[in-house]
Each structure stands twice: as structure tokens, then as C-alpha cells.
Amino acid sequence: MIAVQRGLWRAGIRPRLRLRELGLLLLAGLTLAVGWASLQSFRAGELDMADLTLLAVYLATVAGVHVVLVVSGRRIDQVLLPTAGLLGGVSLLLMERLPQNLAAQSFGGTLLPLGPLQTLWLVVGFVVLGAVAVLVRSDGWLRRYKYTWAALGIGLLLLVFIFGESVGGQRLTLRIGPVAGQPSELLKVILVVFLAGYLAENRALLTMTSTTIGPLRLPPLAYLLPMLAMWGIALAVVIIQRDLGAALLFFLVFLALLYVATRRASFVLLGLLLFVAGGAVLYQFFPHVRVRVDIWLNPFADPLGAGYQIVRALYAYGRGGIIGTGLGAGLPQVGQVPAIPAIHTDFVFAALAEEMGMLGGLAVLGLYLVIAERGLRIAASTTDDFRALLAVGLTLVVVIQAAVIAGGNLRVVPLTGITLPLVSYGGSSLLVNCGIIGLLMALSDRGVEPPPLRDSRPSRFGWLRRRAAARGAAR
Amino acid sequence: MDAFTLTLWILRLAFVALIYVFFFVVARALWRDLRAVVVGGGQALARLVVVGGPEGGPKAGTSYQLDAVNTIGRDVNNSVVIDDTYVSAEHAVLTFRGRSWFVEDNDSTNGTWVNGQRVSTYLPVGYGDELQIGRLRMRLERVAPP
Numbered sequence: 001m002i003a004v005q006r007g008l009w010r011a012g013i014r015p016r017l018r019l020r021e022l023g024l025l026l027l028a029g030l031t032l033a034v035g036w037a038s039l040q041s042f043r044a045g046e047l048d049m050a051d052l053t054l055l056a057v058y059l060a061t062v063a064g065v066h067v068v069l070v071v072s073g074r075r076i077d078q079v080l081l082p083t084a085g086l087l088g089g090v091s092l093l094l095m096e097r098l099p100q101n102l103a104a105q106s107f108g109g110t111l112l113p114l115g116p117l118q119t120l121w122l123v124v125g126f127v128v129l130g131a132v133a134v135l136v137r138s139d140g141w142l143r144r145y146k147y148t149w150a151a152l153g154i155g156l157l158l159l160v161f162i163f164g165e166s167v168g169g170q171r172l173t174l175r176i177g178p179v180a181g182q183p184s185e186l187l188k189v190i191l192v193v194f195l196a197g198y199l200a201e202n203r204a205l206l207t208m209t210s211t212t213i214g215p216l217r218l219p220p221l222a223y224l225l226p227m228l229a230m231w232g233i234a235l236a237v238v239i240i241q242r243d244l245g246a247a248l249l250f251f252l253v254f255l256a257l258l259y260v261a262t263r264r265a266s267f268v269l270l271g272l273l274l275f276v277a278g279g280a281v282l283y284q285f286f287p288h289v290r291v292r293v294d295i296w297l298n299p300f301a302d303p304l305g306a307g308y309q310i311v312r313a314l315y316a317y318g319r320g321g322i323i324g325t326g327l328g329a330g331l332p333q334v335g336q337v338p339a340i341p342a343i344h345t346d347f348v349f350a351a352l353a354e355e356m357g358m359l360g361g362l363a364v365l366g367l368y369l370v371i372a373e374r375g376l377r378i379a380a381s382t383t384d385d386f387r388a389l390l391a392v393g394l395t396l397v398v399v400i401q402a403a404v405i406a407g408g409n410l411r412v413v414p415l416t417g418i419t420l421p422l423v424s425y426g427g428s429s430l431l432v433n434c435g436i437i438g439l440l441m442a443l444s445d446r447g448v449e450p451p452p453l454r455d456s457r458p459s460r461f462g463w464l465r466r467r468a469a470a471r472g473a474a475r
Numbered sequence: 476m477d478a479f480t481l482t483l484w485i486l487r488l489a490f491v492a493l494i495y496v497f498f499f500v501v502a503r504a505l506w507r508d509l510r511a512v513v514v515g516g517g518q519a520l521a522r523l524v525v526v527g528g529p530e531g532g533p534k535a536g537t538s539y540q541l542d543a544v545n546t547i548g549r550d551v552n553n554s555v556v557i558d559d560t561y562v563s564a565e566h567a568v569l570t571f572r573g574r575s576w577f578v579e580d581n582d583s584t585n586g587t588w589v590n591g592q593r594v595s596t597y598l599p600v601g602y603g604d605e606l607q608i609g610r611l612r613m614r615l616e617r618v619a620p621p
């Protein structure tokens with residue numbers, strides 16, 4: 001044992017046990033196994049685990065990431081991986097449970113239906129998460145090239161606008177060969193990186209007061225322009241693409257970061273006023289915005305047309321009740337399709353809340369709260385503005401997105417088409433959200449633990465160490 | 476109700492219950508972390524309490540805990556970081572030598588001041604003295620013994 005440890009130390013590898021993470025991962029694994037048993041037993045009509053391959057592959061990947069983190073020996077946050085792992089596992093259970101023909105993609109001749117496809121993306125996602133968490137040591141490449149990142153983001157959007165494919169009235173998908181992706185998922189990370197870099201650099205200037213309009217105290221307008229331009233371009237392109245969810249997300253993250261950087265409530269107030277004014281204009285001139293607001297206010301006005309999905313989702317919550325119908329027991333199908341067409345993407349929260357009940361839905365939302373707490377704590381413990389703003393922005397991108405889509409599903413806010421992070425089906429969304437969690441973990445990295453100080457007093461096991469040293473010298 | 480229905484019922488509730496167990500285990504761990512940060516904060520030699528400064532900077536009453544040697548400046552590698560454009564990257568050094576504190580100016584652009592007197596090389600600082608770095612005015616205070 002000692003020989004193994006000495007060998008590792010000499011090779012520069014200093015493993016560091018992560019007991020809290022291990023414990024939480026075991027708990028998450030047990031939870032998912034019970035969920036799997038519940039689903040498969042209901043299907044078989046007897047106590048049954050069916051084919052465990054998918055769950056085993058997924059859990060093995062998460063365990064592998066844990067082992068990599070242990071071997072790296074770096075002091076990285078221990079709560080984020082189990083939390084993301086549990087959310088991903090819930091996603092796996094739901095995708096395995098939903099009708100398998102909702103999505104399918106063939107890789108080299110083998111056709112993968114929904115469940116295995118999502119497992120594949122989860123595995124790739126967690127590999128990305130682990131790689132980002134361990135390999136990203138410096139943030140210079142993010143900080144230094146912020147305008148390049150911004151240009152890249154806008155370029156990506158233009159590319160989609162010109163070459164993109166239209167799916168369901170939204171032009172979001174970019175196809176390169178056999179791989180299709182949604183660049184607006186990546187754009188939100190790029191936006192956060194740009195805003196964090198710009199705000200960290202010009203924070204002091206933005207808190208200066210030079211212009212006063214009534215009770216509002218504004219900073220020199222020149223310093224607000226690049227940010228407003230970035231925000232305007234992102235918003236305009238997103239509105240042209242009809243991706244309202246992304247527009248809402250960008251705007252909320254932008255306001256939150258501005259507030260965190262400047263501590264000025266007047267900015268938030270101004271932003272909200274702009275938001276209300278913009279919302280009113282959009283409602284007047286864009287029919288697809290008006291439809292969204294109308295079905296939010298009264299979905300039963302057109303229960304078989306525009307309001308169909310929301311009405312069906314409301315029925316689903318009613319069927320689920322407080323403790324839910326149980327995995328596999330809910331979600332009636334109309335003919336061969338599920339009652340809610342987008343049940344695996346935008347409306348995954350409805351599936352979750354029907355089969356796991358209000359209690360299950362709240363528990364999953366609680367997991368996002370855990371991510372929020374961890375992310376904001378990581379931000380508070382960083383030593384400079386850029387890292388702090390980056391951590392806040394990345395956390396809020398995940399949490400606000402979850403809040404906006406869960407709220408939309410529950411008819412608390414108007415419905416917008418974005419994914420529930422880490423739970424919805426979709427490769428781009430999963431990869432980007434796993435990358436975000438990985439980046440947060442990298443930001444929480446406090447480096448390798450310094451080697452223990454030499455103790456000059458003779459220890460109780462001194463003879464053991466001396467013998468080992470003598471053996472080493474003889475060799 | 477037959478045995479299988481009961482088992483299924485238990486499995487289904489256990490699944491949701493286990494997510495809650497996970498949530499509470501995490502919440503307890505986070506709560507402990509938070510308390511550890513609050514409790515373990517002590518053992519500073521003295522502290523600098525902000526008296527006044529530019530708008531948007533640290534508020535009056537904010538305090539910086541001091542060790543025996545403290546570098547003060549705008550650069551993030553200082554032990555007391557003051558993010559103000561009037562402060563040089565490596566502005567001054569505040570050290571505890573023997574029985575009293577000394578402040579040394581590192582050729583800063585806008586100077587270091589003790590009770591309104593500009594520091595040319597170094598000056599002793601007593602508890603209660605006012606130190607001005609850039610536009611930020613701070614008072615050196617003794618930390619109450621535990």
C-alpha cells in the first residue's frame with residue numbers, strides 16, 4: 001500500500017479522497033436504481049429490473065468522472081457532480097419511459113431510439129464535464145479574447161440565420177454533415193463570458209455618475225454602448241429567429257450581471273421598464289408573441305389549437321396530484337403519439353410532475369436550488385471580479401432557464417420554448433449545460449493540497465517510515 | 476391490495492423520498508460549510524475599517540482583517556485589494572514589527588497618507604489612526620480578544 005502511494009507520488013499524482021462526493025453519488029445511484037425498479041416493475045407487472053445496460057453505462061460514466069477527480073487530487077467542489085448526476089439520471093429515467101419513437105438518430109447503421117440516444121448524450125456530456133473541471137486551470141483565454149468571443153457568437157447566429165433549418169417555425173438548427181446542433185445554446189455561455197469580461201474591466205466606470213435623468217443616475221453613456229449593442233444584436237437576432245425563451249433568458253442574465261457588477265438598483269429598474277415597453281411593442285406587432293401571451297392568459301379559449309399543449313399539461317398535473325401516478329403509469333397517448341407533442345423537450349416538467357407528483361417536481365426544482373447555492377458560493381469565494389461575475393453568470397444561466405421553463409409549463413409565466421437544463425432531451429442543451437457545470441467546478445478549484453509539513457517530533461509510526469526509507473535507499 | 480401493488484407503491488414513493496433525502500443531506504452539508512466559514516474567521520492581528528471613500532467603492536464600516544505583513548493595492552495578488560482607479564497596483568505595505576504597525580509607500584502615484592500626512596518612506600501607525608490610500612480612508616483598529 002505504501003509502495004503504491006510512493007510510486008504515485010513520485011509520478012506526480014497525489015490522489016485526494018472525495019468522501020462527501022462519494023457518499024452523495026452512492027445516494028444518487030440508489031435513488032436512480034429504485035426509480036428504475038419502479039418503472040420496469042410497473043411495465044412488467046411483476047418485480048423486475050429488465051435490461052440494466054443503460055442505467056449501468058450512465059452510472060459508470062458518472063463514477064468514472066468521480067475517479068478522475070480523485071486522481072487529479074485537486075480541491076474541487078464536491079456537491080455539483082452528484083447533483084448534476086441525479087438530474088441527468090432523472091432525465092434518463094424519463095426518456096426511457098417516454099414513447100421511444102419521439103426521437104431517433106442513426107449512428108453508423110444502428111438506429112438509436114429516445115432512451116439510448118439520451119444515454120449517449122449524457123455519457124458524452126459527463127465526459128465533457130469531467131474534462132472541463134479537471135483541465136481548465138486558467139481563465140486567461142476567456143478573459144483576454146472577450147470581443148473575439150462576442151464576434152464568434154454573433155457569427156454563429158448569422159450562420160444559423162443563413163444556413164439554418166426550420167423546425168416548427170423556429171430557425172434554430174444548424175446541420176453539418178450528420179450532426180445537427182442548436183448554436184443558441186452555446187451563445188448563452190458566450191454572452192456570459194463577454195459580459196463578465198466587459199463588466200469586470202469597466203466596473204468602476206459604470207458606477208460613476210455623469211448623466212442624470214430625473215431620479216435616474218446613469219454612468220457615462222459611452223461605456224454602456226458596447227454592452228447595449230451586444231444585448232440588442234443578440235436580442236434582435238433571437239427575435240428574428242422567434243426563439244423567445246432564449247431572448248428572455250439573455251435579458252434576465254444581462255440584468256442580473258449588471259446588478260451584481262454595479263450594485264445599482266436603478267439599472268434593474270430601468271431594465272424592467274425597458275422589458276415592459278419591449279413586451280408591449282412585441283405583443284402589438286408580432287403575432288407569435290401575441291399567441292404566447294393569449295394562451296398563457298386563457299388556454300381554454302382554443303383548447304384544441306394554440307392552447308392544446310398547455311391544456312394537456314394542466315390535465316397532467318391534475319392526474320399527477322401530490323404524489324404522482326408513479327413512473328410508467330401516467331401520460332396517456334392519443335393514437336400513437338403522446339398527448340403533449342413536446343413532452344420530451346419543452347414539456348418534460350409536465351411528464352415529471354405527472355408521474356412523480358407535486359412532491360417529485362418540487363424535489364427536482366430543489367436540486368436546481370442546490371446548484372444555485374453552490375454556484376453563488378463559488379462566486380463569493382473567488383478572488384477577482386472576472387471569475388466572480390463568470391461564476392454568477394453561469395449559475396444564473398442554468399437556474400433562470402430552469403425557472404423560466406418550469407414556470408412556463410406551470411402557466412405561471414408565458415410559455416417559451418427552452419429546455420429544462422440537464423433533464424430535457426437534446427444533445428446541444430445537455431452538452432452545454434454539462435460544460436457549464438464543469439466550468440463552475442473548475443472555478444471552484446483551490447489547487448492541489450500543499451504537501452504535509454515535515455513533523456520534527458518522532459511519530460508513533462516512525463519505525464515504519466524509517467524502514468521504508470532504508471528499503472528505498474538499498475534499492 | 477395484493478403484494479405486488481403494495482411493492483410498486485412503496486418503490487414509487489421511495490424514489491421520490493430518496494430525492495428528498497439527497498436534498499436534505501446536501502442542505503445539511505452546505506449549512507455546515509456556511510457555519511464553518513463564519514466561525515473560523517478569527518485570529519487576525521488587527522483590522523482596517525473603512526471610514527469613507529468614493530461612491531461605489533467599499534461602504535463605510537467594511538473591514539479588512541490584517542496579518543503581520545499586508546500588501547495593499549489594486550492588483551488582485553495583494554492581501555488587501557482596493558478596486559479603485561486612484562490606487563496603484565502595488566500601493567503600500569502595512570506591517571506589524573515588534574510592537575507597532577508601520578506603513579510603507581511603494582512609490583504610489585497618488586500617495587499614502589496617515590492622519591493627513593503624506594508618507595514619504597515609512598511612518599508608524601497607531602490604533603485609531605486614519606490611513607488614506609487613493610480616495611479610500613480607513614482606520615486601523617484593534618481586534619477585540621476572544
